[in-house]
Amino acid sequence: MTGLTYKDAGVDIHAEEDGINALKRMLVFSRKGIGGSMKGDFTGLIDFGDFALTLCTDGVGTKLLVADSMEKWDTLGIDCIAMNVNDTICVGAEPIAFVDYIALEDSNPRLMRELGIGLNRGAELSNISIVGGETATLGEIVKGFDIAGTALGFVKKSNIIDGNEVTAGDKIIGLPSSGVHSNGFTLIRKIIEKSGYDYHDECDHGVIGNLLLEPTRIYVKTVMDILKEHKIKGMAHITGGGLRNINRINPSFGYIIDDPLPISPIFDFLKTQGNVSCKEMYQTFNMGMGFVMIVSEDISEDIAKKTSGKIVGEVTDETGVFLKTENIRY
Numbered sequence: 314m315t316g317l318t319y320k321d322a323g324v325d326i327h328a329e330e331d332g333i334n335a336l337k338r339m340l341v342f343s344r345k346g347i348g349g350s351m352k353g354d355f356t357g358l359i360d361f362g363d364f365a366l367t368l369c370t371d372g373v374g375t376k377l378l379v380a381d382s383m384e385k386w387d388t389l390g391i392d393c394i395a396m397n398v399n400d401t402i403c404v405g406a407e408p409i410a411f412v413d414y415i416a417l418e419d420s421n422p423r424l425m426r427e428l429g430i431g432l433n434r435g436a437e438l439s440n441i442s443i444v445g446g447e448t449a450t451l452g453e454i455v456k457g458f459d460i461a462g463t464a465l466g467f468v469k470k471s472n473i474i475d476g477n478e479v480t481a482g483d484k485i486i487g488l489p490s491s492g493v494h495s496n497g498f499t500l501i502r503k504i505i506e507k508s509g510y511d512y513h514d515e516c517d518h519g520v521i522g523n524l525l526l527e528p529t530r531i532y533v534k535t536v537m538d539i540l541k542e543h544k545i546k547g548m549a550h551i552t553g554g555g556l557r558n559i560n561r562i563n564p565s566f567g568y569i570i571d572d573p574l575p576i577s578p579i580f581d582f583l584k585t586q587g588n589v590s591c592k593e594m595y596q597t598f599n600m601g602m603g604f605v606m607i608v609s610e611d612i613s614e615d616i617a618k619k620t621s622g623k624i625v626g627e628v629t630d631e632t633g634v635f636l637k638t639e640n641i642r643y
């Protein structure tokens with residue numbers, strides 16, 4: 314079988330970037346008194362006196378189709394909240410509130426109950442309040458259902474983490490993921506389809522569907538606890554785009570990964586079954602590292618221990634992300 318790519322499966326990340334840039338060029342209006350100059354690549358920042366409010370929105374993607382196949386929806390709410398709050402904390406902001414949006418083909422009380430279980434658990438893990446939401450029955454538009462949400466956070470302006478203090482020699486700390494998290498599922502589903510496996514089948518590590526539905530790890534408490542004691546210079550949530558997301562911290566520098574975290578077993582299975590190249594895997598999935606922090610060398614060992622993370626590399630003057638162990642550059 315020819316090696317599968319995300320583009321083959323139907324998602325062209327470069328075309329998506331072009332589309333996003335085309336959209337952003339049209340968004341020129343800004344309300345007076347609302348700052349637009351504050352940098353926040355993972356979440357939006359709103360000037361609010363001595364503070365900045367943060368807003369970001371995201372969904373769960375086609376992981377929903379795996380949940381449908383397994384008829385197991387009780388972890389998707391965790392994923393929905395995680396994808397938002399993990400972006401929120403990248404600028405040092407504490408998430409405080411969340412609203413959800415659920416679009417349905419038709420009414421389904423069991424589905425809604427299970428989504429509620431996950432949303433409640435995600436709120437608990439993030440220490441946020443779900444303050445509202447919207448449900449719409451859109452049978453003429455939606456087939457199945459979709460769930461998305463928006464997180465509100467806040468941070469003192471003086472404490473915003475924007476990557477500007479990153480410098481060569483800083484260390485990169487990687488925090489382990491809980492598995493695939495909530496991106497790349499269009500490629501995953503194509504791999505499973507072509508492999509002849511079913512989501513209910515077992516591989517060496519367990520039932521495939523259950524492994525894929527492992528909820529996204531929420532990093533809020535870990536990061537907020539570290540920020541009380543130490544200075545973090547930059548952070549990245551490793552989702553769609555994989556290691557390429559690290560460039561968003563400060564593209565003026567380079568990031569060498571020379572001692573990566575162990576690869577989660579599910580990724581080995583997907584890579585083998587889809588004959589997917591290492592370069593494609595590391596720019597589509599988190600590959601076992603769901604979050605990254607950039608810190609000064611003198612505090613890096615202490616932070617790695619406190620977070621159950623690991624020093625995976627360092628910042629350099631040469632731009633781009635270089636995965637040294639695989640000789641791959643992004």
